[in-house]
Every structure is written in structure tokens, then in C-alpha cells.
Amino acid sequence: MAEEVKVSKVEKTKGKFVRYVKDVRNELKRVIWPTKSQLINNTITVLVMCIIVGILIWLLDLGFGALYNLIY
Template identity: 35%
Template structure:
């Protein structure tokens, strides 16, 4: 008989626990998460804000360009 894998046994036990097993497993997963440090969060936020500003400027510039092009053509 083949030896069962330890993780397979744990997975089967989790399936048997039902609704509350879901929450127990969720809390186990949350404990294993590597949460970012404060400096990382600040850097990621800064990058996101810069990218949003750049994209906003690009869209604004495109909008101005299309508006001027439409007014040159005579479509208002």
C-alpha cells in the first residue's frame, strides 16, 4: 500500500470540517502571508500615484488634441 502524503491527509481533514473549516483555513493562510513593511507600502503608493498622474496627463493631452483637431475640421 502506498504511503499517503501528509498534506493530502490534512486536505481531507479540512474538507470534512465543512463551513467552519473554511474560516479556520483562511486564518491559517493569513498567518502565513508576508505583509509589506511600511516603507514598501509608501513606495508602492507613490508609484501608483505617479503612474495615475502620468496616465491622467496623457489622457488630458489626447483629449485636448482631439478637441482641437475636431474644431479645425469644423465639427463642434
């Protein structure tokens, strides 16, 4: 009979971690990173939308506050 090789739990965990890191590196190699102009354009778009939504929420809060003051 062949001897069974017992692998400790620590070695199994270490092997899984190493495989995970290799998989992450391979996955990052496949990512299509944006160009500088795309990055700037997307950043500006996000900032403008955040400002618009912030103003909208502020106006709604102002309106509901005025409505609350009229009722109570």
C-alpha cells in the same frame, strides 16, 4: 446494519463556512506583509503613475478635441 447518520443541509453549510474561515485564517498567516518603507514607496509609485496616466489622457482628449474642431 449500522444506522446512517443524516446530516441536515444547514449543518453541512455551517461546516463548509467554518472550514472556509479557518482556511482564510491559515492563508493570511502565510502572507508576507510589506514593511512600512515598502508600503510608502509602492503607494507613492502608484500615485505618481496615476497622475502621469491622468495627464496623458487629458492631453490626448485635448488633442482629439482640437482635431475634431478642425474637421467639423
